[in-house]
Amino acid sequence: MSKLRQALALFAAGFAGIVNAESLDAVPLNMPVGVTEISRSVYGLHMTIFWVCVVIGILVFGVMAYSIFAHRKSRGVTPATFHESHTVEMIWTAVPFLILVVLAVPAAKTLVAMEDSSDSELTIKITGYQWKWHYDYLDHDVAFFSSLNAEHNAARQLNSPTAGDIPSMETYLKDVDNELVIPVGKKVRFLHTSDDVIHSWWVPALALKKDAIPGYINTNWAKVEEPGVYRGKCAELCGRDHGFMPVVVRAVPQEEFDAWLVEQKGGNVAAGGTDTAVDEAPATAEEAVVEEAAPAAADDKDALMAKGQTIYNNVCAGCHQVTGAGLPGAFPAITGSAVATGDKAGHIALILNGVAGSAMSSYAWMPDEDIAAVLTYQRNGLGNSVGDVVTAADVAAAR
Amino acid sequence: MSAVDTHHDEHHAPPASSIKRWLFTTNHKDLGTLYLWFALIMFFIGGAMALIIRLELFQPGLQFVDPSFFNQMTTMHALIMIFGAVMPAFVGLANWMVPMMIGAPDMALPRMNNWSFWIMPAAIGLLLSTLFMESGGPAGGWTMYPPLVLQGGDSFAFFIFSVHFMGISSIMGSINIVATILNMRAPGMTLLKMPLFVWTWLITAFLLIAVIPVLAGAVTMLLTDRFFGTSFFNAAGGGDPVLYQHIFWFFGHPEVYILILPAFGVISEIIPTFARKRLFGYASMVYATASIAFLSFIVWAHHMFTVGMPLAGELFFMFSTMMIAVPTGVKVFNWIATMWRGAMTFETPMLFALGFVVMFTIGGFSGLMLAITPADIQYHDSYFVVAHFHYVLVPGAIYSLMAAAYYWLPKWTGHMYDEKLGQWHFWLSTIFVNLLFFPMHFVGLAGMPRRIPDYNLQFADMNALASVGAFGFGFTQILFVYIIVKAVRGGEKATDQVWDGADGLEWTVPSPAPYHTFDTPPDVK
Known part of the structure; x- marks a missing residue:
């Protein structure tokens, strides 16, 4: 029996070792x-x-x-x-x-x-897209997309030249361009849905995981007690870049949250009063100025191209790749494609309607100016050189 | 076919090996052999896919494969291992052993038996061929959730048909097993005298007959959604993506037990033999198996606690899932009570059986944790779940298959396997399998989702360990093949009894078992 006891003691000691290592918090194991x-x-x-x-x-x-x-x-x-x-x-x-x-x-x-999400004080609708999240503050007319940090996105590509930096990126694959900001001490209700396939919005520190399912609106809630940044991931396999759609929640005191909201709404007005649909955070003041100061002028093409490239890299490159080469068998190339080098109207129609039965959903939710920019970029960048310019008016006419 | 003319001397040798013999055989032993070899080959193909996954996950960053190919690998690895390796291996064991254990001359439906085997290579061939098609293999996970799975290319149709074929094969195999067990037992072999392996297979076969048609229905609806414009699972057309999950898991949960109940049977044969003591609580083992089978039909939605079910549904599925721990616990307690005050020896089959009891129980513990819904919502779709089901399937189901192979190899080949190498195989496998799967618990709890090709540095150490374990475990299995081939080719002559504590009709026939056994039914006391 004493041998048995010794063995047990050894086992317990080993176990305590694991628990201790965990409390050191070097690498969380629990x-x-x-x-x-x-x-x-x-x-x-x-x-x-x-x-x-x-x-x-x-x-x-x-x-x-x-x-x-x-x-x-x-x-x-x-x-x-x-x-x-x-x-x-x-x-x-x-x-x-x-x-x-x-x-x-x-x-x-x-x-x-x-399961009791009654008496919530703030409601945020979360929509999953391949492969990013869209956050919509229903009571405040603030909405934006949140996708993987661009630097991480570059480093995570196969044979990426910046792959060597990964060990130094502390939040590698856990950081986004636009964080979800919520107030502490308030019961925040999250509504989950999806625009394409099933995703799952997971933030371990808030003990929240809920599937985002097209056609469904699921509910969960959290009342965060401490300000901080809480990181999570998409948990449900949602296609090629399932591993690359992180969630970042920043919990801030109420005053800070209110100030943030004002800032968001302000940014919105400057950008032309539309929904802050696509990544407004990088859309800086200069960009907004460019947009308003030189509407549809001939020298506007460069600005359109630059804006289009930003949008393309954030919205389209997940499937069609930064180079425009697509992924053979899964996602068609933009470079040299019949649509992107063909008739302007056909190109616009495809973006507005999507392609039934494929991963290409409708992007009609994007503002006309954004569609115009990204189409101009697709037609004149990525190895294409059609030479024409798509204007917001073209898109509006096609709607 | 010549094999059906059983009008010969019981001790005559099998016909000479030829393509025709194996293609047209209706002999249960030949078909059992075919099933077992087929499963072993698939074990290596599925294992190679797992190694590609572990290779990519060895370090953060993408080094080797594109994420879409990675997804094809996770999907195909699961499909090949479940439908190509574990299920056919158990059917192979059933083919070989059930008739010999109940004193029957062959399976009840020998020609159908031939068919149900030969459909398998066609089905798996179809499935593997999708990897070479333009749109690649299925990449939406083995659970095939729409709408994601409907985004696949046209190879999807091949994938669906291969699932249909595998299902047809399983149903035919199951009907055959049920018909054999219910109709062909030797006089005196009452139901409650049957060896436990036969019992577990009888119950498994009923499970298969009940749920494979459900799977067939679900995948057919996927097929028409994809190609014929229906909207069963398409919300935009009035369908329901969650309905698919309910249907799938109504198949899927019993399927999980289809993979493990025959393993319980194998372990219940081996432990008494090497403890030299009768199985403790035979009747309760039968009832526990039946209870697990029944419960498997009312717990399916525990795979879906995050889809947004009503509270009442979540509570029901939590309670019913927790209940499974009771009959499963009874089984483990009975095995240990069988060992208690026996006179144990530790040949390779016993080592694998003991490894099974310990590591399957670890998988059972994490299963119990997963039953607790509020915690499950955090575990769900994380590496904790990956650790859980690999513990019950690899050192669980697959260990039982290895135990069975060592246990009955002398009866099949007439030669003892190399005991020393067998022990090496066990210990290397056990060290590596734990190195492979145990760290997955930690990364899962710390927030690593499953089915991702890349991760943050915080998960790097544990993933590196798991990958080392994976390659160690994978290459150790080459030793297993070597041991089998060596035993087939020659070795120490096995006695009829083989193991001195073994009990059962299969040990009353010569080793190797003649081509036809029990032409005249034996007397069962």
């Missing part, structure tokens, strides 16, 4: 405790069930180990002949059942609390 009441109860449930399993494991494997040690033929034992006992069977059916009942009660309580 579920985060999180920053909401719900996330703390989820963490509590997780650790409770974990320790229940550890204790049962030690008992079961302990008995088994003892049996392997003591009841081996090489020790000259004769096998017993018992092979049935109703009492024992009853006990090891009933005891696990009771343990489960005890576990089920707190689990059910937490679940009920998680």
Whole structure:
């Protein structure tokens, strides 16, 4: 028995080692405790069930180990002949059942609390796209896309020249261009849906994971207690770049949040009063000025091309690639394509309507100016040289 | 076909090996052999795909494959391993052992048996061929969730038909097994005297007959959605993407038990043999198997806790899922009680069986954790889930298959396998398999989603460990093939009894088992 005890002690020590390493917080190896009441109860449930399993494991494997040690033929034992006992069977059916009942009660309580999204103070609609998120503050007329940090996006390409920088990128694949900003201490309700395939919006520190499903609006909520940046990922396989659509939530005090909202709305007005659909954050003041100061002038083409390239890289390059070469078999090339080098009207129609039965969905939600810019870029950049310019008026006429 | 004319001496040798023999055979032993070799080849093909995945995941950044090919690999790895390796391997064992264990001369429907095998290479060939088509293989995950799966190219049609073919093969195999067990038992072999392996297969076969048509329906709806303009699962056309998930998992959860119940049967044969003591609680083992099979039909939505179900649904599926721990626990307790006060020896089959009990139980523990819905919402679609189901499938189902191979190899070939190499195979596999799958628990809990080709530096150490484990485990399996080939070719002559603690009709026939056994039914006391 003493040997057994020694072995157990060794096992426990090894285990404590793991737990200690975790508390050092160098590399997290466990579920985060999180920053909401719900996330703390989820963490509590997780650790409770974990320790229940550890204790049962030690008992079961302990008995088994003892049996392997003591009841081996090489020790000259004769096998017993018992092979049935109703009492024992009853006990090891009933005891696990009771343990489960005890576990089920707190689990059910937490679940009920998680599902109660009533009395929320702010509602944000989250729409999944291949491969980015769209956040819409329904009560505040603020909306924007959030996609992978451009630097990370460049480094993560196959044979990328900047791949060597990955080890120095602390938030590699966990950072976005536009963060979702929420106030602390407020019950924020999230509505999840999708424009194309199923995605899943996951932020471990908030204990939130909900599928974004086309045709559905799912709900969950969080009341974040501490200001901070909380990072997550898309959890449901959503195609080629499933691994590259992070979630970043920045929780800030209410005053800061209010100021941020004003800033967002202000930015909106300057940009022409439309919905801040495509990545307005990089659309700086100069860009807005360019847009207003030189409408449809001949020398406007360069500006259109520059704007179009930014939009293209953010919106289109996920499938069609930064080079415009597409991915053979999955996503057609823009370079030399019949559509992008053909009739202007056909090109506009394709963007507005999408292609049925393919991954190309309608981009009619984009402002006319943005569509005009990106089409101009597709026709005159990426190795194409049609020479014409698509204007916002062309797009408006085609709608 | 000549094999059906069983009017010969029981001890005559099998016909000479020729293409015609293997193509037209209706002999359960030949077909069992074909199934087992086929499964072994698929194990290596599916394993090679897993190694491509682990190669890409060895370091952060993309070094080797494009993400779309990576997705094809995760999808195909699962399909090949489930439908090409584990399921056919268990059918192969059933073919070989069920008639011999119940004292029957062959399977009840020998010609159908031939068909159900030969459909398999065609089906898997069709599936693998999609990798060489322009649009590549399926890349939407083995669960084939729409709308994603509908974005695939035209190779999708081949993929769907191959699933249909595999399903037809499974249903035919299952009907055959049910018919054999219910009609061809030797006189005196009452249901509650059947070896547990036979029992678990009887229940598995019923599960297959019940759920494969459900899968066939689901994938057919996908096919018409993709090619014929229906909108079963298309929200824009009034359909419902979540409906697919309900249908799929109504198949999928029983399918999980289809992969593990025969493993329970194998382990329940091996542990008593090497403990030299009767199986503890035979009747409760049968009832536990039946309970697990029943429960498997009412827990499916626990795969979908994040799709947005009503609270009542989530509570129901949480409670029903937790219940599974009870009969599964009974099984583990019975195995340990069988060992208790036995006289154990530790030949390779026993080592794999003991490895199964320990590591399957670890997978069971993480399964219990996954049952707790609020926690599951965090575990779901993370590497924690990947760790969980690989623990129950690799050191679970696949260990039981390896245990079975070592256990019955002397009966199949007439030669003892190389015990020393067998022990090496066990220990190397066990070290590497844990190195491979244990770290996945940690990265999953820390926030790494499954099915991603690239990750943040924080996950790098654990992923590197897992990749080392994967390559170690993969290459160790070459040793397994070597041991099998060596035993087929020659080696120490096996006795009829083979293992001194073995009990059952299969040990009453000579080793190797003659081409036809039990032409005259044996007497079962």
